[in-house]
Amino acid sequence: MRRKTLHKRALTVESGEAGSKGEQTRSLILETALKMFGERGYEETTMRAIAEMAGVAPGATYYHFRSKEHLIQAYYERMHEIHAESCAEVLKKERALKDRLLGVMGQILKDMAPYHQFAGVLFKTAADPQSPLNPFSPESEPARRASIELFADVVRGAKAKIPPDLGAELPALLWLYHMGVVLFWIHDDSSGQHRTRRLMEHTVEIVVRLIQLASLSPMRPLRKTVLKMLADLRE
Amino acid sequence: MRRKTLHKRALTVESGEAGSKGEQTRSLILETALKMFGERGYEETTMRAIAEMAGVAPGATYYHFRSKEHLIQAYYERMHEIHAESCAEVLKKERALKDRLLGVMGQILKDMAPYHQFAGVLFKTAADPQSPLNPFSPESEPARRASIELFADVVRGAKAKIPPDLGAELPALLWLYHMGVVLFWIHDDSSGQHRTRRLMEHTVEIVVRLIQLASLSPMRPLRKTVLKMLADLRE
């Protein structure tokens, strides 16, 4: 609600950009919050404490961020930018489908590592079907689309022979697979999440072999059945 | 903490059973809470309101239930009992693997239908890796085990030819599949969740065909790879 005003201002006149006073406090609050979450954990960090440390009244935080959970969304967005960048490197180097997928998944796990502690909280929020942070929600469609695009890149640049019908759905399917791995990662408290790494390496191998298998002509009927279902669900 | 006393009492002496005063208020609070959740939703139902409607002080609720979320766990347990019962019927009738799986999944969806509204809240809580309600947590291992046992029953009673190595892991895999369908169901706000029904019917078909496929001898290497991974992850 309040933010709407901010948006309008940013559209009608220029200002509201990085330099302006408001945007300055916004960053200050955000950086403070992220730092404190990192040091003491999410639940243990009070909105009052964040405000105090940022030298600001509690209410100010709510002017810039809709809720405490929305502060966490900042992590999310930051993480996404990092992914896109670090994966681009990998995709420039590798040509085999398996290596591309392995590289991308490896990068994603590496990028996420520092945030493992908050992932639980983020996930708890994101799991709520009502939440805009939910990866399946309409609000996060742009982010989801971008994320799927990353896997489209993985497929596109690979020199594997994939039937067009499968190729069209593959990015979304790989994204779903990637969500599964992340789900495992969130619950993985082995040191350095090495269990997730093992799972990922094994499953990438399996996924690639399944793709090869599905591309064979005797598999056409089953493949068509699966693709029909996906099309059907999309309405 | 407080509950420990209750448990000890229930073990050392008898009493604390259905008749006793304490157990009476416990049910009263629980029934009131479930009814109010049903009428107004979870977030909108206040602990104070529950207590007041039950004719009890707010503190009393916390003597019998550790938290508001633990009141929801009651739904969970209740649902599980219903599943076990209604699925038993289906499993007595059907012999083909596909029909057994279809029947069980259908029953589960039917049983859950009245609770669709709260499923989101339950899921939000259950998604927290810290939560005892999390289906992957140690605390819910008994429930998980029982649930997997249901799918073991599905496999056991079927007259499909399944290699022993796959047969051993299949119940857990089917349980995982079932969790996926439930995840979809939670996010499904189509009328009567008919999209989930469609998804379920299609995917059961696919799952069964995959099982048949995996049982073929040319698939032995891939099958072994998958099963190795599962064994590996179990430590």
Add this chain to the structure above:
DNA sequence: TCGGATAATTGAACGTGTTCAAATTTTTCT
């Protein structure tokens, strides 16, 4: 049946995330 022990219940109080009307600062326009 009585009295001690245990279980159950109370309700005020705490700390939390959050809201909001009022005050203040910043920006915009003439």
Add this chain to the structure above:
DNA sequence: AGAAAAATTTGAACACGTTCAATTATCCGA
């Protein structure tokens, strides 16, 4: 530069889930 408008900031207050010391009801053995 100055005044009007808009954005920002304040901090007291609210409602909530929850805790806990004190109180009352219930149970059980002698």
